[in-house]
Amino acid sequence: MAQLIYDLRAVNPRARIGVKLVSSSGVGIIATGVAKAGADVITISGHDGGTGASPLTSIKNTGIPWESGLRDAHTALVKAGLRARVRLRVDGGLKFARDVVIAALLGAEEFGFGTAALLAIGCVMARQCHLNTCPVGIATQNEQLRARFTGNPEMVETYFRALAAEVRQMLADMGARSIDEIIGAVDRLLPRTPEVERSLESLLTPITNPPLQFPCPHEDTSELHLELNRAVEELESLSTRSYRFRITNSDRAVGAHFSGEILRRLGPSSLDLSGVDCEFVGTAGQSFGAFLISGANFRLAGEANDYVGKGLCGGTIAISAGAEASERGDVLIGNTVLYGATSGELYVSGQAGERFAVRNSGALAVVEGVGQHGCEYMTAGIVVILGPRGINLGAGMTGGLGYIMRDSAADHSNHQSVRLGNLQATEHRWLRRVLRRHVQLTGSPRAARLLSSATLPLLRVEPLQPPCSTEETWSTILLRLDRQEAQTFEPRQVLPSEGPLVM
Missing domain, CATH: 3.20.20.70 (Aldolase class I)
Known part of the structure; x- marks a missing residue:
């Protein structure tokens, strides 16, 4: 709470x-x-x-x-x-x-x-x-x-x-x-x-010798939040450039703070056309990228705690700790990621904790492994899992689509809610487009190898009673990709010797 x-x-x-x-x-x-x-x-x-x-x-x-x-x-x-x-x-x-x-x-x-x-x-x-x-x-x-x-x-x-x-x-x-x-x-x-x-004796007994009562003002003195405020001030003057910040695990709700400041100062449509790129280096605290609005693009070189992308509403988040971390399968983000997200994109060149994409209602996500209860209560959006997954995948899932590796297709799904299916030809094309964007934003060697293969070794995870067709589920994601691909970060160079960031 x-x-x-x-x-x-x-x-x-x-x-x-x-x-x-x-x-x-x-x-x-x-x-x-x-x-x-x-x-x-x-x-x-x-x-x-x-x-x-x-x-x-x-x-x-x-x-x-x-x-x-x-x-x-x-x-x-x-x-x-x-x-x-x-x-x-x-x-x-x-x-x-x-x-x-x-x-x-x-x-x-x-x-x-x-x-x-x-x-x-x-x-x-x-x-x-x-x-x-x-x-x-x-x-x-x-x-x-x-x-x-x-x-x-x-x-x-x-x-x-x-x-x-x-x-x-x-x-x-x-x-x-x-x-x-x-x-x-x-x-x-x-x-x-x-x-x-x-x-009523206990109810009507006066309080004797109460301690002094002091109010507690809610002042945000985080240095990172102050730096983000200065970045928003530059945006008010129509300055367009990328920003780079150091982040620690005491810096929480960075996306919520940034989005709120922009909406208060510039209005709801301020970033839709231009966009702003922010790169963070270090270990992010809880709720990194929460409530991130459309046009805001966050990249994290390091790792993050729980609630990444909570309530994501249009922003783009990319998290990577280097090629070696991806190959090892390092866990880069915590639990309950994309909780209640309605739109936006999340790319993680590593694994996530439990309850990934719980109640996802429209976001696109690519991750290289998840814990238990992935895609729980999901109602819309696309989730691509390029690695291992825990038990109970898709419990209560009523909409959206998930994609998992064939070699991880042991019976871990919640078959009371979802079923597995083979890919259609159009899905291969759409998934390749998503994987190319994953490589562009994170430099993932896993995704790069999948793109070099003739066919994608993926299976579709869908609700037992889908609310709409596969094409309709993908349509909003593809429209978003059309708008976003020209606005976000420059391609990330894949360096074989690049290792995990140590702060």
Whole structure:
């Protein structure tokens, strides 16, 4: 979670990042961990809320009241000295001003309303939200049912205005000028009976001698990120040149930071025509090339940690540690590569860890070996594996295509999801084009040998029920190659004596 929060903040430093936790026993300990991970908002969700599409067993039996979870989270954060780092939000059946005031007294600063707002515009709680049969026309696409909807935005506005007025009145009765003055003031709550006092003793116990609370500003002081900012400033002045940087494993989410800076300063189409080449030397930290946008071309001479190309959305990544590393089959990238990628290219002149291309939804990848669970839950894109592979290849794969070496075709695929097939003549031509680009960007001797052979010793891996034809799957990749081949790096020279980079 900490890495995910770091990635999101890297791509948009001004974003408020929230984490939602179910109100449950021990949620306070989890909340302290979320605060340490860098979240801005923690939502405690009680058992009373939830969508009408939820199973009845979940609605009735999941979670505990938001009051218990909220107080537990607030108390744990205060005792750990982390309360000033985050804001607490609560939801789960809030309806009245009394709910808002009690939530504030228990520690909440923000309040979520879902069901109450729906009731204000006419929801009758039929709990058919997932069936397209909502009787009042709210949660349905059926035109006849939608015609029954009589709500309007003013209904919701009136509800919240009345709610706010009642909250102000309750605060005035308590002698408070704003809701901020009562946050965490649990001593203002009194049980009605001795029995209730015994049952709520832990909930209503004030926090004694709390430590000092200090906010934690999220400042990025990475030297590499500062250098990338200067490169973006040059791009603003229409300067076009290649950039070279040293990188260490403490430099995380480099692609996310770079892409975010470009989009904020230059706009979404700034790199589509010109492109920018960045070469890195060293060992990259987690999420190298994450969320990399179209027109950004990253080359790494070295190795990288997990999450390479996570959320890749149009960029090109090439990773190599030299010809000898490729021949030895060195592992150059970590686990969970291309997680959720939607487009772009990844070329690795070496092997990858486990869960390669998990949830790949459109990217092209060439790699020289993968660990277990490759192409898991893949929905689109092309993955070419020029070496060994682990078990469970293609589990849950519903789209896209994979290609593996014939000599590695032992029964490691998940045959409940995928099947193997021989190549068509057109696939040979398309794969050769991809391999030539792999050699161009990484200097891979393995790919060079395959190109010198008369036929490619590859097998196709496809879903048992492909969503489209092989030609249709390849069409978007080929169109991208047409646009990208003239924009990216100069060909890489293959040097037989070149060895792995040692930092």
